[in-house]
Amino acid sequence: MRRVLAELALGVRLAFAGGRRGWLRTAMATLGVGIGAAGLLLAASVPTMLDGRQARTDARYDSPGGVTVPAGRTTILAGPDGQSGDNAIRARLLWPEAPGAPLPPGVPAFPGDHQMYVSPALRAALDGPDGDTLRRQMPYEIVGTIAPAGLSGPHEYAYYAGYQRATALVEQQVAWRVDRFGYPSLDVEAGAGGTYVIVAVLVATLLLPVAIFIGAALRFGGDSRDRRLAAIRLIGADSRAVLRMAIGESLVPAGLGLLLGLLFYLLIRGQVERFWLFDVSVYSADVRPVPSLAVLAVAVILGLSAGVTLLGFRGVTVEPLGVLRQAPTWRGRLWWRLIAPAASLLLLYPVLLGRENVGEARTGIGAVLLIVALIPLLPYVVPVVARLLPDGTASWQLASQQLRRNPSSSTRAVSGIVVAVAGAIALQSLFGAAEVERSIPYDKADPAFLLQARDRTSTDAMKQRSARFEQVSGVRAGTVALYTIYQKDIIGLANLYIGDCRSLSQLATLTGGCEPGDTFTAGSAEKVITIDKGEINPAPGVRLAVPAKARKATLIGSNAQGVASAVLMTTIPAQLARVEPGFVETRMFTDEKPAVVAGKLRGVAAEIDPLAMFTAMAPEGDRFGPLRVALNVGSTLILLMMAVGLLLDVAARLHERRRILGVLAAVGARDGTVIWSVLLQVIVPVAAGLSLAVGAGTGIGALLMRLSQVPVIFTAGTVLLPVAAGAGLVLITTVAVLLPAVRRVTRTEELRYE
Known part of the structure; x- marks a missing residue:
């Protein structure tokens, strides 16, 4: 047991080996794990968020379900229509028929005639710049605020107004009586067509790059780490000892990342009342992870960490000398990479054929699988492209050899950007088509x-x-x-x-x-x-x-x-x-x-x-507004995170190939040859990946438009802007690392080796 602990402790020490580079590698891996852990914990809290919201909604439900309630200790209600931009207004005009009439939850007392209690969000809107326009919909005096018990969430627009005239509207069936609040709800809240599929694509667009970043972060400096473990294996350590060292090294970013993720989760929980999605908002007290799902989230993080370790461990165990000498090991197979796209097309073909009533769960899984399929396809496509392109300059020959020899390393940091771009093309195309739809009624002859x-x-x-x-x-x-x-x-x-x-x-x-x-x-x-x-x-x-x-x-x-x-x-x-x-x-x-x-x-x-x-008659609000904001903010953060990962990846590759570059400089290669060689090793994977992203993104975008019943319209901006952002980010990041480092890594002093 003491030996096992010593080997794990040695692995922990190795996580910080290598000076500043080692510390930075561990810090980035910890950050990636932390972001992923926070996302998983938030996902584990969704059931309790929705349960808390539903409990408050059920407690105020005021429809007796077609049953006529006789007069007595009853309250008369009427529900005027209301809307403010993207926000629906839940409005109730009420009047008690006798002392002891039931009060709605969250309201301390019945308001007088033409007086009202409002939700905090509605009060803020009435005090805002468009408050005068909104006030015309509810010309009542504000006498109080509805408590959280009477609201579905902190961003709900709602009011209860006293309206004595409602007593004369019962016979006209405009108003109705209730003898209590909290009738059994007959309504089943459902999203608009395609809503759940859209959210699934959005989650995949934002969380898959995080998962890729975690995997890439755990592999930052992975080649040098594998060679270090291979050297330990060659000097006599058995495979189990080396495995324990590798696990110990991977547990550091995983453990620290879980703690950082918990901190991120608590920070987000404290600010959750500031955000909403599809008119759904929750209170901070609603955000509690389901215990079983929280345990599952921790297991996923640890399992991913162990999986990444085992992926690199096979070569260390079977071919330690080849790993140490950096021998070519790429043996890409195509068949298993086609499983995900084939399964996706199998799930989506009814929608592609125009059939209706296709389950949203099936469609959502198919759309997400199509995005996931890009990840294993990219490392296979890159060497194929490198092989098909004709031989040219010395810089391209150097780049081509590296791309064929180790495409996984060349595409590791680019995969997240490709996934983000594919999802962004699909969603931005949908949002752009919906914006066109908002400008006209569903039938051009209809009024607005x-x-x-x-x-x-x-x-x-x-x-x-x-x-x-x-x-x-x-x-x-x-x-x-x-x-x-x-x-x-x-x-x-x-x-x-x-x-x-x-x-x-x-x-x-x-x-x-x-x-x-x-x-x-x-x-x-x-x-x-x-x-x-x-x-x-x-x-x-x-x-x-x-x-x-x-x-x-x-x-x-x-x-x-x-x-x-x-x-x-x-x-x-x-x-x-x-x-x-x-x-x-x-x-x-x-x-x-x-x-x-x-x-x-x-x-x-x-x-x-x-x-x-x-x-x-025409869509009054932007139903995709919150999703558009979530996509823009999330994509920006994802691309920034990918940029940091790409910086480290390019720097690590330059460091690992510094002796090769030194040899090139010693035999007379120009700096331009080296610079273009490294740039081409980035440009080719990016071009191949973005080509796949455009195909997948436009396909999913057309699918989402059809599900959401908006015109299938693609514009150059919605397709090319995400592509330009992804390509520009990669090139700027690569040049930012390459130009300052090229003279340092091509010095002949780099030929010295101990």
Whole structure:
């Protein structure tokens, strides 16, 4: 036992051997392990984060599930629509019907009429630069703050406002009664199409390079370490003793990295309330790793460390003399490198064929496998490229020999950049296509926004309502009254629209122009129509005769979907003077981007009726905004980390080949030959890797666009910018190390060897 401990202790000492280079190598390996450990611990905390958030959401759930609650010790609730940029607003108008009525969680007392309790995030937004615009959606006096128990997370926009008028809205089924909060939830929160696949690709893009960096960091100076262990093996140490020394050496960065990762985890935990993703935010108290997953994270780190050690140990055990003499050992095989791409294509082929209802778990695994496949393919592609390129200058011949002899060493530090670039191309292409989609409605004939309110109306009142919205710069609006036409045999919808010529022309193409008093029909409209007066079940009401001179019209946009017939009138018939329409609809068109005017239009809508339905026909917020920020920040950090690793890798390779370079200098080779030789050893792996990254990235990007139901659009910027960033980083880093070091490593003094 004492001998085993002594051998492990010797391995620990060897981790710091080599002076400053050894210390730096261990420090970088520790940093890589620390970052990976923090990421794994955060991943292990995701279940408790979501459980804590779900528990608070369930405690405030206020839908009785279609059951009518009788009046008593009850609270009346109404849910007005709300949105502020990318943030949905959870709004409740409430009023107690009796003493002892239930209070929502997080609210200390019922607010008075037109008073409200707001979430901290909403209060900050109201106090911010766009607070005046947001305030128009909720013209109530702030009297307090909702406690964390009543919020899903610290970034949620929510308010509870006292609204006495809600008592009159129960019969209209606009408001409802509750006798408690915390009803069984019937909702299953689900992401938009492709959301989980997008997140999986993002995680792979950011964490795979970290894992590669850990492996590369643990191999920094690996060739010299292998030769050192081979020398120990040659002087008589058995393979078990050498293995224990290697394990002892690898345990240093692994152990220190776990401690550093725990520190990073605690720092992130303290700042977690500042971040959110897809409207999901959590409190610091929610961030606790699941014990079993935390143990698994530690095991993964230690297993990776041991695996990297064993990968380099085989040569030390079997061919110690060859390792010491740096004999060629590359025996690349292709078949096993094709397993990952083949499995990926097998999983993704239904999506590629255009099939729907393909499981997101299957698609996510396939997309991640396609990114992972780049890692083993790159070391095989590089020597193939070097072999296919024709012989040329002396610098290329030197570089080509090294690339064929040891491609793993040449691609070790580049693999992480290739993975990061492939993921960045896929995600940035998706985000760019989504940005194009945000600028237009789903159907070009549709308005940007639609307001539907219940109210009796007149022609003048509808014109005034349109004018209120048109006070917002760049907005054109039209208002119509919508009545449902009664049908005995329901074959599609039948509607009556009443509005001025300008408003009607926004929802249909009118034949022969339009003048006040004109009537139009679309589809199979009858000569006499009956207005449906039923609230839930159809019921015949007022009968109207359609003028014989009515001209034809064609509904456009989403108005034509499912509508079998329609009648369009420019004046309100006398029979309908006291009949309330199903909805009074205002359509809003804009020359601006919808997100620019959305806040002001919502404010006008709330002033008209806080419970009216306001619908954004074009995406109002950037649903990928948080992911875009996460990708940009994460990619920057990843590339910086890769740059540091590349610096060390290039410096280590120059140090290990200093005697060869010294021989070249002694026989008359110019510095330019040496510089280009080293540069070509970097340029070829980068070019090969980025070519693979472009292919994989564009393929995954098209897949994500199809899953997210956005147009499949690629631009030069979304593809070339990540490629340029990766290539530029590699070249700048290599030149930064190479130019200052070239004269030092080509001195003939480097031929001395003891």
